Amino acid sequence: MKGYRDIPGDGGSNIVEQVVAQQTRLATRMAPIRASVAVVSGKGGVGKSSITANLAGALARQGLAVGVLDADLNGPSMGKMLGVRGQALRVEPDGVRPAVSAHGIRVVSMDLLLSGDDAPVVWSAPTQSEAHTWRGTMEGTALREFLADTAWGALDVLLIDLPPGAERLPTLLDLLPGLTGAVVVTIPSEVSHLVVRRALTLARERGARLLGLIENMAGYACPTCGAVGPLFEGPGGEATAARHGLPFLGRVPFDPRLAAASDQGRPFVLDHGATPAGRALTAIAGALLEGLTPA
Secondary structure, X not given: OOOOOOOOOOOOOOHHHHHHHHHHHHHHHHOOEOOEEEEEOOXXXXXXXXXXXXXXXXXXXXXXXXXXXXXXXXXXXXXXXXOOOOOOOEEEOOEEEOEEOOOOOEEEEHHHHOOOOOOOOOOOOOOHHHHHHHHHHHHHHHHHHHHHHEOOOOEOEEEEEOOOOOOHHHHHHHHOOOOOEEEEEEOOOHHHHHHHHHHHHHHHHOOOOEEEEEEEEEEEEXXXXXXXXXXXXXXXXXXXXXXXXXOEXXXXXXXXXXXXXXXXXXXXXXXXXXXXXXXXXHHHHHHHHHHHOOO
């Protein structure tokens, strides 16, 4: 993807023309995409990327055309979770072709541009000492290029896996004002719900359409007997959703095989759909899809 390491406009070049051209490309890319959905969390460690991968798997299993944009540029994981590591992003005359998983999900991730497993994302700045200061600007530039330069084709749903942080959704809204909406992922702990409530308030202030809340790791599902027992103590997701006037999309119990499936590059829901976690993920994908359908 050309120029993703560069900051546009240095040297006083035609900044306005470049931005207008990029916005035009972005509108063209998004036109055949029926719905774009950000998956967000107020804090890390809630399993947001795992939820994203499994929502993609559940929707693809229903026969939908699904894409996933890994917007966590510094900690990309979708390439691994969806089994496309090793595939190169091909630059063709009409744009960058996403990688395609074995189950048909189209994927773009910074991970697919790195030279190896140990290679970090290194941001270029006017001087290296300024790299941290410029990092937010450069991240925004790279994400804008991912959005504007990827030839997704026709999709029913594009899922955008955002990095943790309350400010990430407003940043995406600046880049993609036509975003259909966002789903919020939390876990049943006081700390997680406190951070999520603040993130929800900020999202509402910025005019984001919030499609619902998902509570992950809501109990422990025994892989042998299927019984679900307690895992975390804390407030229920329904209460937080109700407080903010959101649909509660569902809760997903923790199953050790979820992590194993992510490591193997195949969404858990595809092979374990009959388990408590698999049924929950399938139901959540259905509820999300219903929320995207105009009344």
